[in-house]
Amino acid sequence: MRCAIHQPQFMPWLGYLNKIALADVFVFLDHVQFKKNEYQNRNRIRTPGGWMWLTVPVRFHFGDPIHDVQPAAGEPWRRKVLTAISTSYGKAPYYREYRDSLHELIDRPWRDLAQLNEATVRWLCDAFGLETAFETASALPQTRREPTRRLIDLCRHLGCDTYLSGKDGPHYMDTGAFDEEGLDLHLQHFEHPAYPQVVAGAEQEFEPCMSALDLLFNAGPERGRELIVGSGTAKPYRKEAAYESAGHRGSS
Template identity: 40%
Template sequence: MRVTIHQPEHLPWLGLLAKVAACDLWIVLDSVPYRKNYVQNRNLVLLNGRPTWLTVPVSAPLGTPIHEVRIYEVPHWRRRYRGRLTQALADTPGAKRIGPVLELLDATPVGGRLADLNLGLAGWLLGQFGVTVPRVRASALRVPGTRSERLVNLCREVGADEYLSGPGGREYLDPAAFAEQGISLKFFDFDHPAYDQGDASFVPRLSAVDAWARLEPPELPPLLSHYRLSP
C-alpha cells in the first residue's frame, strides 16, 4: 500500500491533489505545529490577473498543533473571503457552481477548527477531480517520533509498504530509516500543466479551484497525471 503524508492545506493546489491521487491513502499530518505564513490558512487565486491570497484568520500560539488551531472570528472576514473568491471566479464557467465551497465556509462554526474546514474543502476539490482516496488523521493515530522516525511510524501504523514524499523530502528524510522497516521510499515531482486562464500569462501554483472554475469536468483528472516518481 502506497501512502503520502501531508499537512491539510487550505484550498490545495494541483500538486497536492495529484500526490494524493497517486496513493492508496492520505495520512493528514495534522499533529505537527502550525506553520505561520504558509498555505495552511491561505492560498492563491487569480484576481484581476494577479495572484491574490484568500486567507482564513486563525488563533495559533507558537507550537500549536495544526489539529488544535482555531479560526479567529475577525469581524466580516467571511464576507471578505466570499467576496474575493466570488470576484476571482466571476468571469469563469465555474462562477455559477461555487455554491458548495461557500456552503462549506458558512457551515464552519464560529471559532471552529481550521483543519476541519481545510479537509472539507480538500475533500470537495478531490471529488471534483475524480479522486476518491481515503484519508486518516495523524492526530488520531498518535504515533511518536520526529521527522523520518514519525513518518516511518505512521506508515507502519497503517500497514504501508511504500511512502510517497514530496521533492522537499530529499533534503531531510533518512532513506535507511524506511529501508530498515521494509518501506520503499519514493519522491514525487509534479510538472505543473498549463491551462487556459484567459488573456493573462499563465500563473502556476494557484489553488486548484482556479483550474476547476476554468475547465470542464472531463478536463480536470488529466491535470493530475503530470508527475514523475523516482527513488
C-alpha cells in the same frame, strides 16, 4: 500500498492534489506545529492584476499544533474569501456549477483550522473525482516523535509498504530509516500544467501555482482531473539515487 502524508492546507494547489492522486491513502498530518505565513491558512487565486492571497485569519500561540489553531472569531473572513473568489472567477466557465456548494462549505461553523482545511481538500477531490482514501493523523494511534519515524509508524499502522514524499523530502528526512524498517520510499515528480485562465471575463497570460480552485473553475472537473493525474509521477528513491551516483562517477 502507497501512503502520502502532508499537513492539511487551505484550498491547496495542483501539486498537493497530484500527490493525493498518486497515493492509495493520504494522511492529514494535523498534529504537527502550525507554521505562520505558509499554506496552512492561505493560498493563492488569480486576479486581473496577477494573484492574491486567499486567507483565513487565525488565533494561535507559538508551538500550537494545527488542530488547535482556530479561525479568528469576529472577523468577516468568510465573506471576504467568498467575495474574492466571486470577483475573480464569477465569469469563469465552471464557477456557477460549484458556487453554492462552495458557499455552504465555507459557511459551516468550523471547530479548528485543520478541520476546515481537510474539508476543503476533500471538497476539491470530490469535484475532480479523485478517490484516494483519507485518514487524519490525530485520530490514529500514537507514533514516535522523530519526524521520519513518525511517517514510518503512520504507514505501518495503515498497512502501507511505500511512503510517497515530495521531491525535496530527502533533504530533510532520514532516508536510511525507510530501508532499516523495510519500507520503500518513492518521490513525487510534478510538472505544472498550463490551461486557459479566465479572469474577470478575459483570458490572460498563464499564472501557475494557484489554488486548485483556479483549475476547477476554468477547466472543469473532467479536464481538471486529467491535468492533475497526468502532471506527476512517483519514482523509487533508491533507483534514482543509484542512477545519479553512476552518472556522477562517469563524469569525474
